[in-house]
Amino acid sequence: MKLKMAVVGKDVSKSLSPKMHTFILNKLSIECTYDKVSIDIDEFDKKFPKVLKEYDTLNVTIPYKLSCIPYLDNVLDDASTFGAVNTIDARIKSGYNTDGMGFMLMLENNNILVENKNILVLGSGGVGRSVIKKLIDANANVFAYDLNKEGLLNVYKEFNGFTPLDEIENKPYDVIINCTGVGMHKTEGKSPVSEDLIKLCNAAVDLIYEPKVSEFLRLALVNGKTICNGEAMLFYQAYYADCYFLGLKKNAKLAKELFEEYQKLAK
Template identity: 35%
Template structure:
């Protein structure tokens, strides 16, 4: 098995360690490479990877949308979301998937956080946010509010939220008027090395009984610390990160991987960021 991660700047990625743990757990031989590349080399490198024996690659910031024109076909969920984070190279071509969607769902289930019939708020408008928004819509969230610095400034994202039935507001409006049931942070605010950052005020955070932060480094962001101070159920991004990695490997291997593997690796990885 030969796989890797495509991105622009990947200095602190945990993905190689996670995939190596998956290989050990499954008893197979595999390598997982870090594949940093500038935007102008993306198309050429995609062709090279397919010829160089890669079974598949994950895709991260800022290329989750950029790789899509170079793929033979794209799965339903990735097409609807408008972002690809997993590529499978086969004799028939390169195929795109989005395992962030299923990884987020598995992490919510593990944490006991339900979204059906709930008012949900998502911070951010990137590729991961699109997967989360689509998942919330598919799982019958009562309402979905997306908070961004410049609402309605991205035409494609605007079209996406309109189809979903989500509303868009700015941070000032959220600070003054919004509460809900589930808050999900899809921004990098609070991520290492800027660990003192928090995307919204404690006044906003305390209004939510469940708070999810897709950041995994550090394990406990300021957002999650504040949420717990007010009794919220919290979840960081590590379980989702491992679950989406397992989802990718399931595609590449053509087999299911037990949830116990996800749980064990997530626990091992979390210890690195305590």
């Protein structure tokens, strides 16, 4: 088997997905080619159907995790629950979502506890939806904020179980999780929240992985907080996606072992 794969997003020029998926699949004795496909928002409806036909599998990132759904025949498992897709088996036009599984394994392996903890989630888009739902299911006390208030309220209507915020106040949280794009690309060097708020938290999690230490994480680090970037989540969701593509049983222990090996080679 040789898979023709790609990651699709608005700007995937810095994506680590090709490197990660190639590493994982080679370890599973599978050959692949892996491309980066950036599509402007105003061209998505025109270009995505063609991309869907050209590849065996697709990994979908910002901002198309919801936009891709109308082009699929099936939306399954977590993707059905979250209403967002990050993994597509284009051979059968089926969409899945591995963000939530990857996110929870990342927290577990970084000893960041969420049960009965007060968690502030920034962003309620494709990945934010997944994070909010997984935290609710893990019995966390979830508070969420998004500049797109209508989008946030729509997520609340779907999931309930969390507190949507009209504004962010400086109050203590056990963990703050950035699910927005603030801190990368054109906003690199900016933090989605103030240092005053960061000082009140115990841990900061940024799903951004490039740069490895975003301004949000830098501010948390200098204030003595536990920090975690999104590289592990990206790797774990990639591993879980490849399990879908290959019909393999998911193995969290193997995922962790592969990530540790990947990190050594990446240094």
